[in-house]
Each structure stands twice: as C-alpha cells, then as structure tokens.
Amino acid sequence: MSPLLQVEGVTKRYGARIGCEGVGFDLWPGEVMGIVGESGSGKSTLLGCLAGHLTPDTGRILYDAGAGSGAQDVTAMPEAARRRLLRTDWAFVHQNPRDGLRMNVSAGGNVGERLMAVGARNYGAIRARAGDWLGRVEIDGARMDDRPSAFSGGMQQRLQIARNLVSGPRLVFMDEPTGGLDVSVQARLLDLLRGLVRDMGLSAVIVTHDLAVVRLLADRLMVMKSGRVVETGLTDQVLDDPQHPYSQLLVSSVLQV
Numbered sequence: 078m079s080p081l082l083q084v085e086g087v088t089k090r091y092g093a094r095i096g097c098e099g100v101g102f103d104l105w106p107g108e109v110m111g112i113v114g115e116s117g118s119g120k121s122t123l124l125g126c127l128a129g130h131l132t133p134d135t136g137r138i139l140y141d142a143g144a145g146s147g148a149q150d151v152t153a154m155p156e157a158a159r160r161r162l163l164r165t166d167w168a169f170v171h172q173n174p175r176d177g178l179r180m181n182v183s184a185g186g187n188v189g190e191r192l193m194a195v196g197a198r199n200y201g202a203i204r205a206r207a208g209d210w211l212g213r214v215e216i217d218g219a220r221m222d223d224r225p226s227a228f229s230g231g232m233q234q235r236l237q238i239a240r241n242l243v244s245g246p247r248l249v250f251m252d253e254p255t256g257g258l259d260v261s262v263q264a265r266l267l268d269l270l271r272g273l274v275r276d277m278g279l280s281a282v283i284v285t286h287d288l289a290v291v292r293l294l295a296d297r298l299m300v301m302k303s304g305r306v307v308e309t310g311l312t313d314q315v316l317d318d319p320q321h322p323y324s325q326l327l328v329s330s331v332l333q334v
C-alpha cells in the first residue's frame with residue numbers, strides 16, 4: 078500500500094510573513110489527519126495548499142502514488158486537472174456552508190449537481206440518490222426542493238456534507254467543519270461525520286481549533302505553531318501525553334477556544 082497523499086516540504090509565504098513552512102507528512106488510505114493550532118498558526122494556509130486552492134512557494138504534494146499512472150504532483154498539475162479532482166476524487170467541506178453550497182439552488186439540486194459532475198445523467202436516479210443522501214444527513218426528504226437559505230446553520234452544514242460525499246470521494250478536506258454552530262448542534266454533526274467517515278472508509282484532513290473534534294475524528298494529529306509542525310503522533314498519544322511545550326499548553330486548555 079502507498080500513501081494517498083505525500084506532502085514534502087510545503088512552504089507558503091505571504092510577502093515576508095510565513096503562512097506555513099517545511100510541512101511534510103504522509104496520509105494513508107482510510108486515515109484521518111487532524112491539524113490543530115492556535116489562530117494564525119498556518120492551518121488554513123496548509124489546507125489551502127493541500128487542496129490546490131493555494132500554490133505553495135516550495136514543496137511537493139503527491140496524490141495517489143498507488144495509481145497505475147503513478148503519483149500526480151498537485152502543485153504542478155494543470156488548473157483543469159486540479160478542478161476535475163476537486164469535483165470527483167476530492168471534496169472540501171468549508172467552515173461556512175455558504176462557501177460550499179449554491180444558495181439559490183434547491184437542496185436536492187445541490188446534491189444532484191455533484192452526481193452529474195461524476196457522470197450521472199438519469200434524472201430519476203439522481204433525484205432518488207439525492208433523497209437518499211438527504212436522509213443520511215438527517216434532512217427530511219420533504220425539504221428536497223427548498224433552498225439552503227431556508228435551512229438552519231446546522232442543516233446547511235449537513236447539506237454541504239451530503240453534497241461533498243454523495244459522489245464517493247476518496248479524500249476529504251475539512252476546514253473547521255463544526256465551527257460557528259451551537260454546541261448541541263456541533264455534537265450531533267460530529268457524531269454524524271464520524272459515522273460517515275467510518276462507513277465510507279474516507280481519508281480526510283481536518284483543520285480545527287477544537288480538540289474534541291480531533292479526539293473523535295482523527296487517527297493522527299499534527300500540532301502547528303507559527304507555520305511549522307511542532308508535534309505529530311497518534312491523536313490519543315498527543316492529547317494524553319503531549320511532548321512539545323506548545324502542545325502541552327494547547328492541551329492544558331490555556332489555548333483552547
């Protein structure tokens with residue numbers, strides 16, 4: 078088995094300011110990697126580089142070395158190929174559902190659109206599958222023709238998740254997937270996400286401030302500070318016995334927000 082994603086020496090600067098620096102790790106099929114760190118530590122910059130939203134200044138991001146055609150370097154990929162990956166093999170769950178949904182398209186349309194992007198053409202089958210996925214994310218099928226703007230924040234986030242997962246991606250990027258929601262809504266969403274990640278055997282990279290999110294979802298953890306990875310390890314190990322003083326501070330709740 079080879080890693081699904083091989084990240085080597087990824088650095089991204091904004092002028093003189095460091096976004097992230099020298100980040101490297103392997104993500105294995107079926108593995109969930111959590112990235113934690115205080116605000117400004119470089120989590121979003123790194124995720125943006127991994128998902129092809131940002132171009133790193135240096136480094137390589139190799140996707141799917143196990144494929145017959147060999148690994149593709151995401152940083153060197155033509156724009157059209159990267160867009161295709163983002164519509165098919167990859168998915169990106171934004172913190173704000175508005176960034177990941179089409180707000181003026183019905184809930185069913187939001188989910189169906191992703192199916193069409195991977196080649197589905199039969200209207201009845203697309204609608205049935207979309208309805209099935211609304212059910213999986215606990216949205217009443219009767220709301221299928223409603224627009225997401227008529228949904229609560231938690232429902233919108235569940236719809237965004239359905240839209241992202243319906244096409245059976247292999248790799249999902251998530252940026253604070255439970256951020257901005259009520260605590261009770263967060264807990265339910267987290268439970269739902271955990272079930273889906275497990276059932277689908279998804280590989281994922283999850284950025285969050287919230288250590289409860291990584292405790293539940295992530296197999297491994299990377300702790301970032303000032304753009305660099307200061308500690309990495311199995312989630313329980315890092316959370317229960319952090320080695321780096323910064324991770325100790327983070328875990329000891331001083332930095333938990």
Ligand SMILES: Nc1ncnc2c1ncn2[C@@H]1O[C@H](COP(=O)(O)OP(=O)(O)OP(=O)(O)O)[C@@H](O)[C@H]1O
Nearest residue numbers: 091094095096114115116117118119120121122123
């Ligand atoms: N578009 C930008 N232009 C200039 N500097 C930026 C830009 N985006 C991020 N930075 C800087 O890069 C560093 C890392 O920011 P980043 O947003 O990646 O951190 P983060 O850990 O995701 O923070 P948060 O949790 O608040 O989203 C910070 O110093 C930030 O000020």
